[in-house]
Amino acid sequence: MATASPLRLPLLAVRRSWPCCPRRGAACPSAGRIRAAFLRFFEEKHGHRCLPSAPVRPRGDPTLLFVNSGMNQFKPVFLGTADPRSELAQQRRVVNSQKCVRAGGKHNDLEDVGRDTYHHTFFEMLGNWSFGDYFKEEACSMAWELLTEVYKIPKDRLYVTYFGGDSSLGLSADEECRDVWLSLGVPASHVLPFPMKDNFWEMGDTGPCGPCTEIHYDHVGGGRNASALVNQGSPDVVEIWNLVFMQYSREVEGNLLPLPQHHVDTGMGLERLVTVLQNKRSNYDTDLFTPILDAIHKGCGGPRYRGLVGNADVGHVDMAYRVVADHVRTLCVCITDGIYPGFTGAELVLRRILRRAVRFCSEVLHAPHGLLASLVPTVVEVLGDAYPELRKSADQVMDIINENEVAFLSSLERGRRIIERTVQQMKPSENFPAEVAWSLYGNLGFPLDLIDLMLEEKGIHLDSAAFNELVLEDAKRKARGPQEGRQLEGTVVHLDVHSLAQLQRDNIPATDDSPKYSYKLGQHGQYEFSPCQATILMLYRDQSLQKEVGAGQHCGVILDRTNFYAEQGGQDSDQGYLIRLGQQDVLFPVESVRLCGGYVIHEVTAVETLRAGDQVQLFVDEVQRLACMTNHTATHLLNFALRHVLGDSTEQRGSHVTAEQLRFDFNVKGPVTVEQLQRVEQVVQDVIKRNEAVYMAEVPLALARRVQGLRALDEGYPDPVRIVSLGIPVETVLTSNSQAAMQTSVELCCGTHLLQTGAMEDLAIVSERQLVKGISRVIAVTGRQAKQAREVGQCLAMEVDSVSIRMKQRRSTSVLEMQNLSKEVGQLTKVVASTTMPQWQRKELQSTLKSLQRTANTAIKKLEMQQAEEKAQRLLAKHCNHPVIIDTVPADSLSILMKVVNQLCDKSPGTSVLLLSPQDSGEVLCACQVSKNCLPVFSAADWAVAVCTQMEGKAGGSPIVAKGSGNAKGMQGALTTALEFARSKL
Incomplete structure (x- = not known):
């Protein structure tokens, strides 16, 4: 999505008009002006191109749930995978403000939000990048100029850190960076070395990395020396900017190799910077949040936000303010960028965020329904100038938030009653039962952190060990797959012939499952599924029909009617829960549903005693049902399309239709x-x-x-x-x-x-x-999964195209370069084979890669032959008409060395040849060939063994051709041995 350019003022005018912050009593610049000044500084004065923020939904990077740093969209540049024809690959200097979300995955701040005044799920990362252009001196100079001359931050409040070295990796301290800071006038007492964990940045386990330098700000100031507080977790001295110097590549083996191009990747959190420039100690006291906090106060009518934390925050009111203000920003940005509350991946995380915000609105702030959605216009007002896409989708965001809030508030009320009732029945000092928490988590969609918070308010702890066992058991069941899982539970879901006969003898009617088709489209295009009221006719457990099943037991429930879809026709069964009428706070999870002889069997864990005759209400898992509906309709359409195209x-x-595929x-x-x-x-x-x-x-x-x-x-x-x-x-x-x-x-x-x-x-x-021959199987995905598969496919296509171009450019270069390209083709071939992407594109890329591999192999052989022939000609001229040629020759590989030997013997029949080739690694390669005229007295294998043994190596081969290797320390002795061996045989 494009981002509108911020208000443009000449840089000189910005400097003249910039308030002298952070000085107490001075007028403070707005967050919008701070952001605009950053972008303008790098764009106008230092020639950077201002790019819009990428969406927070990662494109072509399945390792991320959300974009969580400014560098994510530039990974192809750092990794060298960007298409050389692309606009991205042409960039040398870039600046932007990137929307970031850190919730779920490796970087997860969700559960800390609200507890303090500086954690966020959504934040903005100001960054400037150099792709093989400027490096340490320019990056540090620009940063220092911006902070001290444009933003007017007092120099004595700033401290910088640099990489202090790591002896285990053989890395010395980054004295170059230190000297740059000293040359800029930073006092030596403010330039501090730190170890790898603080000042060495890595993209991942492998890939580009390098030392970094951080700029820290002392909120207290007053002429003191705060160097002892840097990187010590003090709220008074905080990091505001990190400048990363990508100069190494971390290899699979763990070693570091210099990058061919040096890059600069910087990141400065806007929220922290605004806090500094607006003379605040909390991010929530800046104008990025105060309008939202004011809107929350107006909407709920409670006490104003006071910024209290911990025990001072009685009733967690201020924590609720912070949670709601942070989470509504995240919801606005994510929904606008196409991430909607759901049940997997990033969608599941966003669902947790929304439900956490709703719970604090309802339970803590006692706000009326709809407060969360009502904050959207305020968020748009705060962020809309920088990210105009928010203005275009505000109504959609409000509708989605409201729909999800209504659904969750109903579940929240049930969950609250369940917790209250369970607590009343518990003994003092007893942990909250894991089974109840699991029911809340699995059936009402309660995030675990909400359960913990609600229990924390009552001074009660969850039985975490037992809960984790249930999580592990569920994960194992899902890993087995639906078919295997049901076979293991076959005694529950499959009525045997005797039970079926007994049901018929007892005149138990077949289940009316027509309500499963009772759904419609709502006003906003969403699907609405009606609950179903039913009567328990019989229970089934341990291969027998029963009138009653006790609490904690696993059973099959037979009802007179149901809205659950039983597995049939290749479609997975519904899941969901049922409740007993008049007892709304007890949920019985329905794990699977099967159809046996006209009876629909609901596989249920009895939380409390169930009896025949109980009146119940059934609720299907609507997200899972809708996903199955989507994929089933897609199956029909695919069937038609295949007949249309193939005949x-x-x-x-x-x-087979599941929610996933x-x-x-x-x-x-x-x-x-x-x-x-x-x-x-x-x-x-x-x-x-x-x-x-x-x-x-x-x-x-x-x-x-x-x-x-x-x-x-x-x-x-x-x-x-x-x-x-x-x-x-x-x-x-x-x-x-x-x-x-x-x-x-x-x-x-x-x-x-x-x-x-x-x-x-x-x-x-x-x-x-x-x-088998004549029968083919296709697997397809729909919706967002299909879109993601296409995006991944496009990224891989660009990588393959990039390799193809480089191969054409380097076809006549060295064997080693072509071998490296060949390895890259091999790696891409594996990735393409294993990655979820459109099959037609996979086949195209595999065909291209196969052709590239053939081209590389042909080029390697051609280059090897050329090199071998050139070397052979020189050796023939050197050893004219000698019956034995023994010498050293440079060769990139043993295959080239053997080709040189073969060329010599072909050009000089009757000559026996042994060549050695020392390598940079300290290894010496050996190859030899004996003339047929010298057999059987003279054996090539014996010759190679004698020579390589002299070099503490090994060799092998036939009487005519042999090869081996050894250590360079023994090479001179090996040459002597080779000559003596040949003389003794001839």
């Missing part, structure tokens, strides 16, 4: 080509773009069989059957002699589906392979 002879052979098996005459995969995806995307209606109706089986082109598996169907038709009403496809069904997807299906195809957003086939 009507293509028939479905099986499918869809699998589809079909018969095919030959391999599916790249072009066919692209066309299949295009057919699907065209239907998605048209947002066609999905029609569903139950019709008599005999009537359904007359539908022309009906897509159906060869299996038994109930009567009546359910027809699902995309874009054409069922009544139309049932019309006599209608051709309509031939133009779209029409299938017999009992699954749940979307009501309109647009909600699918996108579909990407991420795998296609033959199971």
